[in-house]
Amino acid sequence: MASGIKDKVVILGAGCSKFGERWDCEPADLMAEAFEECIADAGIDKSQIEAAWQSTGIDAYSVGPGAMPLSMGLRLPYIPVTRLENYCASGTEAFRAATYAVASGACDIALAMGFEKLKDTGYGGLPQRSRGVSNDLYYPNLSAPGMFAQLAAGYRAKYGTSKEDLKRAMAHVSVKSHANGMKNPKAHLQRLITEEQAMNAMMIADPIGLFDCCGVSDGAACAIVTTPEIAKSLGKQNLVGVKALQMCASNGEEGGFDGWDGSYVKTTRIAAKRAYEEAGITKPREQISMTEVHDCFSVTEMVTMEDLFLSEDGGAVKDVLDGVFDADGEVPCQIDGGLKCFGHPIGASGLRMLYEMYLQLSGRAGDRQLADPKLGLTHNLGGFPHQNVVSVAIVGAYGV
Amino acid sequence: MRGITAYGAYLPKARLQKRVIADANAWFDPGLKGLAKGEKTMCNWDEDAITMAVEAYTDCLGKAPGQTPAALLLASTSLPFNDRQSSVVVAEALNLNIADLRTMDITSSQRASTSGLLSALDIAAGGQEAVLVASEHRRAKCASREEMLYGDGAAAIAVGSKNVIAELVASHSQAVDFIDHFRGEGQDFDYGWEERWVRDEGYMKIIPDTVNALLAKAGVSAADIAHFILPTEQGRVPAMVAKKLGIDGAAIADNLLQSVGITGTAHAILLLAHRLEQAAPGDLVLLTGFGQGCDALLFKVTDAIKKQRPVKGVNGFLDNGRPEENYNKYQSFNDLLEKELGKRSEVNKQAYLSAMYRARGLTNSFLGGKCTACNTVQMPKHKYCVNPECGAYDTQEDHPMVGAKGHVATWTADTLTFDYSPPAYFGMVTFEGGGRIMMDMSEVDPETFDTGSEVSVHFRLKQIDHQAGFRKYFWKAIQA
Numbered sequence: 001m002a003s004g005i006k007d008k009v010v011i012l013g014a015g016c017s018k019f020g021e022r023w024d025c026e027p028a029d030l031m032a033e034a035f036e037e038c039i040a041d042a043g044i045d046k047s048q049i050e051a052a053w054q055s056t057g058i059d060a061y062s063v064g065p066g067a068m069p070l071s072m073g074l075r076l077p078y079i080p081v082t083r084l085e086n087y088c089a090s091g092t093e094a095f096r097a098a099t100y101a102v103a104s105g106a107c108d109i110a111l112a113m114g115f116e117k118l119k120d121t122g123y124g125g126l127p128q129r130s131r132g133v134s135n136d137l138y139y140p141n142l143s144a145p146g147m148f149a150q151l152a153a154g155y156r157a158k159y160g161t162s163k164e165d166l167k168r169a170m171a172h173v174s175v176k177s178h179a180n181g182m183k184n185p186k187a188h189l190q191r192l193i194t195e196e197q198a199m200n201a202m203m204i205a206d207p208i209g210l211f212d213c214c215g216v217s218d219g220a221a222c223a224i225v226t227t228p229e230i231a232k233s234l235g236k237q238n239l240v241g242v243k244a245l246q247m248c249a250s251n252g253e254e255g256g257f258d259g260w261d262g263s264y265v266k267t268t269r270i271a272a273k274r275a276y277e278e279a280g281i282t283k284p285r286e287q288i289s290m291t292e293v294h295d296c297f298s299v300t301e302m303v304t305m306e307d308l309f310l311s312e313d314g315g316a317v318k319d320v321l322d323g324v325f326d327a328d329g330e331v332p333c334q335i336d337g338g339l340k341c342f343g344h345p346i347g348a349s350g351l352r353m354l355y356e357m358y359l360q361l362s363g364r365a366g367d368r369q370l371a372d373p374k375l376g377l378t379h380n381l382g383g384f385p386h387q388n389v390v391s392v393a394i395v396g397a398y399g400v
Numbered sequence: 401m402r403g404i405t406a407y408g409a410y411l412p413k414a415r416l417q418k419r420v421i422a423d424a425n426a427w428f429d430p431g432l433k434g435l436a437k438g439e440k441t442m443c444n445w446d447e448d449a450i451t452m453a454v455e456a457y458t459d460c461l462g463k464a465p466g467q468t469p470a471a472l473l474l475a476s477t478s479l480p481f482n483d484r485q486s487s488v489v490v491a492e493a494l495n496l497n498i499a500d501l502r503t504m505d506i507t508s509s510q511r512a513s514t515s516g517l518l519s520a521l522d523i524a525a526g527g528q529e530a531v532l533v534a535s536e537h538r539r540a541k542c543a544s545r546e547e548m549l550y551g552d553g554a555a556a557i558a559v560g561s562k563n564v565i566a567e568l569v570a571s572h573s574q575a576v577d578f579i580d581h582f583r584g585e586g587q588d589f590d591y592g593w594e595e596r597w598v599r600d601e602g603y604m605k606i607i608p609d610t611v612n613a614l615l616a617k618a619g620v621s622a623a624d625i626a627h628f629i630l631p632t633e634q635g636r637v638p639a640m641v642a643k644k645l646g647i648d649g650a651a652i653a654d655n656l657l658q659s660v661g662i663t664g665t666a667h668a669i670l671l672l673a674h675r676l677e678q679a680a681p682g683d684l685v686l687l688t689g690f691g692q693g694c695d696a697l698l699f700k701v702t703d704a705i706k707k708q709r710p711v712k713g714v715n716g717f718l719d720n721g722r723p724e725e726n727y728n729k730y731q732s733f734n735d736l737l738e739k740e741l742g743k744r745s746e747v748n749k750q751a752y753l754s755a756m757y758r759a760r761g762l763t764n765s766f767l768g769g770k771c772t773a774c775n776t777v778q779m780p781k782h783k784y785c786v787n788p789e790c791g792a793y794d795t796q797e798d799h800p801m802v803g804a805k806g807h808v809a810t811w812t813a814d815t816l817t818f819d820y821s822p823p824a825y826f827g828m829v830t831f832e833g834g835g836r837i838m839m840d841m842s843e844v845d846p847e848t849f850d851t852g853s854e855v856s857v858h859f860r861l862k863q864i865d866h867q868a869g870f871r872k873y874f875w876k877a878i879q880a
Contacts, residue, residue: 123743125816130748133755137763138780138874140826140840141862146814150827150838153810157851206813206823255828255838256778256786262810262828262851385810386828386838 004278008103010231010239010398012224013042014355017115019219019343020188027063027117028073030220030345035074035113042224043234046074049224050107052081053097055090055114057346057382058127059083062117070113087382088294089247090114091221091350092391096245098225108230114352115220116345126216126346145205145213147384148297152207154262154385155303159314167207169317170298171198174211176326177295177334181341183368188215188343198298212298217343221351223358228398240361241398243375244278246271247391255386265381267390268307272379275392276309281375285310288331288394289373290360292353294381295338304379305333308392327368335360335368346382350391353378357395374400402524403567403699406558407673408460408710410452410535411551411660411717413843415439418548418658420727425543435548438658442724443537443552445733445820446842446861446876449476450486453535454493454859456554459711460673461531463803467494469558470528471502473520475513475665477583478537479505480871489873490533492764493859495800502530510631513665514689514697520559521568521697529560536664539734541589549633551661555669555714565708566676566685566699572614575693578602595634603630603637603690608644610694611686618698622646626683626701627675629653631667632690647686659718665691674714679705722843733820735866744818749865751872761798766857766875768835769796777801777834804831806855806877813846820864829855829877842876854880 015038017030025033039046054070056062063069067081086093091114098110121127126144130136140146156166175195181187198211231239248271254260272284281287291308295301302320305311310331311319319325325333336342336356339349357376359365375396382389422436443452453474461467472494474487487503502523506516513534520530535554540546580602581592592598607630615622628651630638638652653671655662663670668689675685683701688694712720724730731737761767762780769781774790777799785792811827818824825841842860855877862874 121743125744128744128747133752134759137756137759137862137872138837138839140838141814141817141819141824142826143814143816145816146812146824146826149812149814150810153808153812153827153851157809204814204816208812252782252786253788256782256836257776257788258830258834258836384838 005099005103005245006243006279007228007241007398009099009225009242010228011354011358011395012044012109012226012231012234012236013038014223014358015041016186016221016352016355017219018186019217019345019352021119022218023119025218027069027115030117030218031070031073031113031115034220034222038222038224044109044224047077048109049076049079049111050109051079051098051101052076052111052113053094054081054083055085055094055112055347055350056083057085057087057090057116058118058129059085062120086389088296088346089350089380089382089389089391090347091352092378092380092393093247093350095223095351095354095393096247096391099242099245102225102227109224109226111222111224112351113220113222114348114350116347117218118216118345119218124216143205145208145297148300149205149208150262151303151385152299155299158261158263161317163207165317167199168195169302169320170207170212171195172320173295173298173301174198174340177338177340180327180335180368181337183366184337184342187337187341188217189337189341208297208299214296214339215341215343217345219343219345219348219352221348221355223351223354238362239398240358240395242393243396244275244392244394246275246278247389249389250383250387252387260386262385264303265307265385265388265390267388268304268379268381271390271392272308275394279375279394281394284308285331287375288377289375290332290335290357290370291377291379292336292338292356293333293379295334295340296344296381300381301333301338304381308377308379332370335370350378350380354393354395361395361397401564401567402521402561403559403564404557404676405529405560405563405565406460406708407556407676408456408458409553409555409670409673409714409717410455410459411441411553412443412447412452413720413722414442414444414724415721416442416724416730420725421548424727428543432543432545432548435545439721439723440661441551441553441663442730443733444842448480448537448861449478449535450480450489450873451859451861452537452552452554453490453533456535456556457490457494457531457533459713460556460558462711468497468500469531471504471520471523471530472496473504473506473516473530473532475506475516475532475534476536477507477509477512477665479507489764492760495765495802510665510691511689511693511695513669514687514695517557517669517697518571518573518695520557524559524561527561529558531556531558532669534666534669536666538664539588539736542731542736546590549657549662551663553660553663553670554666555673557669557672563704563708564702565705566701569620569698569700570614570618571695571697572610572617573693573695574606574610576606577692578606599634599637603632603634603641604644606694607641607688607690610696611645611688614696614698620684620698623648624684625651625686627651627653627679627685629668629671629675629685629687630690631655631662631671633657633662670714673710676705677713677715681705742818747818749863749868751865751868751870763874766801768799768801770799771795772797779835779837801831801835802857804833804835806831806857808851808853808855808877809836811841811851840874840876841878843878845879849879856880
C-alpha cells in the first residue's frame with residue numbers, strides 16, 4: 001500500500017477571481033486576477049514557480065487547445081506548462097498534478113490554474129459540444145440538467161420518495177446555497193431565494209427546475225503548492241496540508257451492467273472511500289468539518305451526501321431538510337455558495353473549492369467563516385451519473 | 401402457386417384533426433371546409449419513409465433477425481435520399497441477411513408500389529421469397545387541398561410460393577404518360593391538374609382499359625370481384641370506376657380518406673393489407689395502381705389466410721391513434737415553416753461517414769455484444785466484457801436487441817436541449833435478457849410514463865442536417 005499524499009504537500013497560496021458574467025474579460029484577464037491574489041498570498045516571485053498545470057473543461061469555447069493560454073496569459077518564465085481536461089474534475093486534476101510533482105521532488109513550487117470563459121455562446125446553459133464522433137451517433141439528445149435529472153428518477157424509484165418530498169429537499173439545497181452565496185462577494189449569484197420559489201420555478205429537465213441549476217459563469221481560480229519545509233522556510237504559519245487526493249473514472253459497468261439503479265454515483269463512493277483511507281478518516285460525518293461538493297444540480301448535491309457517507313442510504317432527503325448541511329448545521333456544505341451561487345466555470349471549479357477550504361482553514365473567510373474547521377472535503381463530478389470522473393480532495397491543518 | 405404470403409402496415413400515432421387545417425386556412429380558401437372531416441396520419445418529426453418501412457415490415461413478418469428473404473423492395477416517392485439506397489438502410493435496421501440479399505428502391509410514380517409488387521412476384525416465380533414495402537411521408541403546401549387529403553403511412557407485402565394466402569391469378573399493366581400531377585426535380589410539392597379532367601380522362605378510361613384486359617386474360621367476371629382497391633384522393637372515383645366495370649359496390653375498398661388520408665404510393669399496398677384483414681378464402685382481390693398508366697393485379701384468397709395475421713395490421717393501427725390538434729406542430733414537423741429553433745439547434749451535424757460505417761451494427765441494427773465466456777449481454781459491443789467477474793477480451797458476438805423488452809430505469813424530460821418536439825425524453829433502459837443503454841425516447845405519454853414503464857425499441861430519426869441534406873438514424877424507446 002502506497003503511503004499516500006497526506007501532509008507531503010501544503011498550499012502556499014491561493015487565489016480566485018470574481019465569478020460571473022464577466023463580459024469585459026478575456027480568459028487571461030480572469031487568470032491574472034486570480035494569480036495576483038495567489039502570488040501575493042504565497043509571498044514568492046513568479047520566477048520561483050517551476051511548473052504549472054492549466055485546467056480548462058471546454059477549450060473550444062474559450063481558448064483552444066494547449067497550455068499557451070496559461071503560459072502566455074501569466075508570462076510564465078519558460079517553465080513546463082501542461083493543459084489538463086477531465087470534465088468537471090479538471091481543476092482538481094490540475095491541483096493533483098501540481099501536488100504530485102512537488103511530492104515527487106520533481107519541483108519545489110508548482111502552480112495549478114483553472115479557468116473557463118463560458119459566456120461567449122450567446123445562450124444560457126453550457127455550450128453545445130460534441131461528445132466524440134462515434135458517441136454522438138447514439139448518445140441520447142441531452143443537456144447537463146437532463147443527465148443529472150436521471151438521479152432523481154432513480155432515487156425516487158429506489159426509495160419510494162414522493163416527487164413532492166424530493167423536490168422540497170432539492171429546493172432546500174438551493175435555498176441554503178443562495179443564503180451562503182449572499183455572504184460571498186466573489187459569488188456569481190448573490191440573492192436570497194425561498195423554497196417556494198425554487199419549487200415553482202420554470203422546469204428545465206424534470207424534476208430539475210431553474211433554481212436547481214448552478215450558475216454558468218466565467219472565472220479563474222488557482223493554488224500554489226510546495227513542501228511543508230519550504231513553506232515554513234518562507235515564514236508561512238498555520239499551514240494547510242493536502243490530506244488526500246483521489247479520483248475515480250467509470251469503466252462502463254454502471255451503465256452497461258446490471259448493478260446501478262440510478263440512485264447513486266458509484267465513482268463518488270469509490271473515490272470517497274479511498275480518500276478517507278488516505279487521510280485516515282474513519283467517521284466522515286464526525287470528522288469532516290465542511291464540504292464543497294459538485295452541486296451542478298441540487299439533486300446531485302443531495303445524492304452526493306449519501307455517496308460521501310455523510311448521510312445513510314436513503315437518508316439524504318431528511319438530512320437535507322433537517323439542515324444538517326446548512327451553514328449552521330453539522331457538516332456545512334457549499335459555505336461559499338457552491339457551484340450553485342459561486343458559479344461553475346468548469347476548469348476553475350475544483351480549484352475554487354480548494355480556495356474556499358484554504359480560506360476557511362486559514363480563518364480568512366470573512367462573514368462566512370466557520371468556527372474552527374479542521375478538515376475540508378472537495379468533490380467534483382463530471383460526465384453522466386452513470387459514466388463519469390470523480391475527484392475527492394481533503395485538506396486540513398498540516399501535521400494535525 | 402405463387403402469391404402473397406404475409407401482409408402488414410404502419411400508421412404514425414399522431415392523427416392531425418383536419419378541422420384545425422380548415423380553421424387556419426379557410427379564410428384563404430373556404431373550400432377547404434368541405435374537406436375538413438375526420439383526421440389524417442402525421443409523421444412525428446423523427447419518422448420518415450425509411451422508419452415507417454421498418455415498422456411495416458415488422459408488422460408483416462415480426463421482428464426480423466434471422467429472416468432471409470431473397471429480396472427487399474422499397475417503393476416510395478418520398479425517400480430521404482436521391483442517392484443512397486433506402487431499402488438497404490431498411491434491410492440493416494431489420495437485421496436481414498444482408499450478405500445474400502437483393503434490394504431496390506422503386507420510385508417516381510404513385511404506381512411504384514404496384515409495379516414493385518409485380519417485380520416481387522417475378523422473384524417469387526423463381527421460387528424465392530421477396531418483400532415489397534411501400535412507405536410515404538407526404539408533404540403539401542399550406543392551405544392546399546393536398547394538405548387535407550394526404551396522409552403518411554407504410555405497408556408491406558411478402559410474396560413467395562409457400563403458405564400462399566392470396567394467389568396471383570393474373571396481372572396487366574399499361575404505360576400512359578397521363579400527368580394528373582407531377583413533382584419536378586428539386587421541387588418539394590406536387591403540381592396537379594383539374595380533378596374533373598383527371599377523373600374523366602384518367603381514372604375513368606385508363607383503369608377500366610387495364611382491368612378489362614386483366615379480366616379477359618384471367619377469364620374472370622367483374623361481378624365476381626370481392627375486393628376492389630383503387631387508391632385515390634377523389635372520393636367518388638372508386639364507385640364510378642366500379643360501376644363502369646360492373647364491380648359490386650360492396651367490393652369497393654374504403655380509401656380511408658377521413659382516418660388516414662392518401663398515403664401516396666403506399667396507399668395501394670395499405671388498402672390491400674386492410675382488405676386482406678377482412679378477406680375470406682376464395683375471395684377475388686383486384687388491386688389497381690394508377691399513375692402514368694395502370695397496374696392491375698388479381699389475387700385469389702386461399703384457406704391459409706386464416707392462419708396469417710399481421711401483428712397489429714391496419715385496423716390495429718387505426719385504433720392506436722393520438723389526436724393531434726396543433727396545426728403548427730404539423731407544419732413544423734414537415735419543415736413547412738421557417739421556424740426559430742434556437743441556437744442550441746446549431747450544433748455540428750457533420751456526418752462522419754467512416755465512423756458511421758464502423759458503428760452501423762449498433763446504429764442501424766441495434767446489435768449489442770454477447771460474451772461467449774459468461775453470456776453477459778452488453779451495449780454497445782466492446783472489446784472487453786462489462787461483467788466485472790468476467791472481463792474477458794474479444795469474446796463478444798453480435799447480439800440483436802431489437803425484439804428485447806425493456807424497462808425504464810431512469811428518465812427525464814429535458815427542455816434545455818434542442819429537440820424538434822420538446823421536451824426531449826431520454827433515460828436508462830434495462831432489457832430483459834441483459835443489456836442496458838441510455839437512450840432517447842419517443843411518443844411519450846407524460847400521464848402514464850415513469851420508471852418501470854415497459855418499452856420496445858424503434859428505428860427513428862436522430863438528427864436532420866438540412867444544410868447537407870443528411871439524416872442520422874438510431875433507435876428510440878417507445879412505451880409499450
